[in-house]
Structure formats: structure tokens, C-alpha cells
Amino acid sequence: MRIDGKVVLITGASQGIGAACAAEFARAGAKLSLTARSEPELLRAGPQALVTAGDLTSEETRRRVVERTLERFGTIDILIDNAGVGLYLHSWSAPMEDARYLMEVNYFAPLGMIQLVAPHMRARRSGMIVNVASIGGKMTLPWMTLYSASKYALGSLTEGLRMELRRDGVRTMLVCPGYVKTRFQQNARAGEAPERVVQGRRFAITAAECAVAIRRGVERDARTVMTPRTGWLLVALARLFPAAVEARLAAMNGTA
Numbered sequence: 682m683r684i685d686g687k688v689v690l691i692t693g694a695s696q697g698i699g700a701a702c703a704a705e706f707a708r709a710g711a712k713l714s715l716t717a718r719s720e721p722e723l724l725r726a727g728p729q730a731l732v733t734a735g736d737l738t739s740e741e742t743r744r745r746v747v748e749r750t751l752e753r754f755g756t757i758d759i760l761i762d763n764a765g766v767g768l769y770l771h772s773w774s775a776p777m778e779d780a781r782y783l784m785e786v787n788y789f790a791p792l793g794m795i796q797l798v799a800p801h802m803r804a805r806r807s808g809m810i811v812n813v814a815s816i817g818g819k820m821t822l823p824w825m826t827l828y829s830a831s832k833y834a835l836g837s838l839t840e841g842l843r844m845e846l847r848r849d850g851v852r853t854m855l856v857c858p859g860y861v862k863t864r865f866q867q868n869a870r871a872g873e874a875p876e877r878v879v880q881g882r883r884f885a886i887t888a889a890e891c892a893v894a895i896r897r898g899v900e901r902d903a904r905t906v907m908t909p910r911t912g913w914l915l916v917a918l919a920r921l922f923p924a925a926v927e928a929r930l931a932a933m934n935g936t937a
Contacts, residue, residue: 682809682852682899685710688754690746692737692794693764695722697863698813701892702761703727709896714750714757716742717764737764737790738782747797756805759899760798762791762835763813767865769872772826779871780827787831792838799842799851806850809899812839813856816912820919820926823934824875843904854898855905859912860885877933 689706693699695717703715703726713730715723720734731753735742750757766786768779791812802808817825818832839855846853862885866874891908898906907913919926 682759682902684759684896684900686712687758688712688714688750688756689759689761690714690716690750690757690794690798691761691763692716692746692790693813694726695719696726697865698858698861698888698891698895699761699763700726701888702763702895703730705889705892705896706759711759712754714746714754716746737794738785740793743790743793743797747794751801757798757801757808759809759811760794761811761813761895762794764790765813765815767825767869768827769825769866769869769874770827772830775827775871782870783827784831784834787828788834788838791835795838795842799846802851803846803849808850809852809854809902810839810842810846811854811856811895811899812836813858813895814839816857816859816907816915818855819857819907819912819916821930823930824878852902854903856891856895856898857905857907857912858886858891859907859909859915861891862887875934877935 684706689711691699691702694703694715703713707713713727715727715730716733717723718734718736720732723732723734731749733746733749737743766783768783795810812835814832814835817829818836821829836855839853843853886909894906894908
């Protein structure tokens with residue numbers, strides 16, 4: 682898909698991958714609609730963009746974001762569901778309140794946005810829905826099992842949508858970042874990453890590099906973007922040698 686002149690709606694756009702996508706897609710000539718909780722950070726991320734601050738777990742906020750975007754631009758060509766939250770607690774002991782909140786942000790909020798945007802794309806027989814998941818949605822990370830579960834759900838949703846919308850000319854793309862240098866760990870809902878996981882961040886890519894991969898994926902109508910691409914090797918190893926990989930991940934988590 683050619684990005685120049687397209688209307689791109691990005692959630693979680695105030696920082697990290699979302700803010701980097703705002704900058705990258707603006708450079709490619711897109712018209713931006715940005716949403717997140719912090720209006721000041723949104724204005725910094727997209728000085729020329731339409732910004733709508735609010736909590737995306739609220740249906741009212743989601744409707745307001747979509748309605749304002751359509752009022753300003755008349756269409757939505759690309760939806761980038763980027764907003765997400767982490768949770769570094771064991772699945773067997775995490776408070777249900779935290780587990781439910783995680784699913785609200787990581788799964789139900791994107792689903793809510795899709796249900797508002799997809800009808801407009803179907804009517805125009807054009808558009809792309811981009812869901813930002815994680816490598817943790819391709820292989821379970823035991824230090825954030827519930828997070829992985831939410832991203833697996835988002836990945837399945839993306840693949841199902843691709844088949845549902847195939848005849849309507851609407852495409853979907855799943856993004857699976859590995860470690861990205863953002864404030865993700867500091868902004869987690871609860872808990873802390875194990876020390877061996879934190880040490881692994883020295884191999885992380887930048888948010889800008891992740892945004893470039895997403896932009897290129899949109900341009901070539903990719904099905905899945907793994908960034909960095911070496912993540913595919915880890916996923917392949919997990920599928921070919923599950924017991925060995927599980928033992929290694931458990932050791933990193935301090936549960937071996």
C-alpha cells in the first residue's frame with residue numbers, strides 16, 4: 682500500500698513504538714490521527730496530527746477517536762492498534778483485576794477499534810488493519826505468561842480477520858516485535874522482569890527501527906512483520922525443540 686496521502690490512525694501513540702510510527706508515517710506523507718492517554722505527549726509525537734486523548738478501554742473514547750478522525754479526514758486507510766500494557770506476574774497468582782485489565786487493553790480495546798473502523802473500510806473496499814502484538818504472541822514467555830496469552834489472542838484475531846475480510850479488499854498485518862528500547866518495562870501494570878531478561882535488552886532494537894519495519898510491511902502488504910527478523914529463528918526453535926526451549930526460558934525466569 683502506498684502511504685503518501687493516506688489517513689493513518691495510531692493508538693498508543695504518545696511514546697515508544699506508537700510515537701515512532703507517528704514520526705515514520707508522517708515522513709512517508711501520511712495524515713495522522715493519534716490517540717493515547719496523555720495529550721501533551723501526543724502533541725509532541727504529532728505536532729501536525731489530529732490528537733484525541735483518552736482511555737481506549739472506554740467505548741466512549743474509542744467512538745470519539747474514530748468519529749473525530751472521520752470528521753476531519755473523511756476516511757481511515759490504515760489502523761495501527763499499538764496500545765498495550767505488560768504484566769510481570771505469575772499467571773497462577775496474578776490478581777484477576779490485573780489479568781482482566783491486561784486483556785481489556787491488549788485485546789478488547791483493539792477489537793473495539795476494529796469493529797468501529799472495519800465497516801468503513803469494507804464500504805470502501807480498501808484499507809489495512811495493523812495489530813502490534815509481540816514475539817511473546819508466537820512463543821510463550823514465562824515471565825509474562827498472561828501478556829503472551831493476550832498477544833496470542835491478538836494474533837489469532839488478526840489471522841481470522843484476514844480471512845473474514847478477504848473478499849472486501851481489507852488487509853490485516855500482525856507485528857511481532859522482540860525487545861524494543863522503550864519504557865515498556867517501567868510502564869508495566871505490575872511486577873518486574875527477571876534480571877536475566879533485563880540483561881537481554883542490550884540486544885534490543887530502537888522504536889524507530891521497529892517503526893521502519895512496520896512502515897515497510899504496510900508498503901509491501903505483509904502478513905506478519907517480525908522485528909528484528911532474527912526472532913523467526915527463536916520461534917522456529919521453539920516449535921522444533923519445545924522441551925529444550927521451554928527449559929531455557931524457565932531458567933531465564935528463575936523457575937527451572
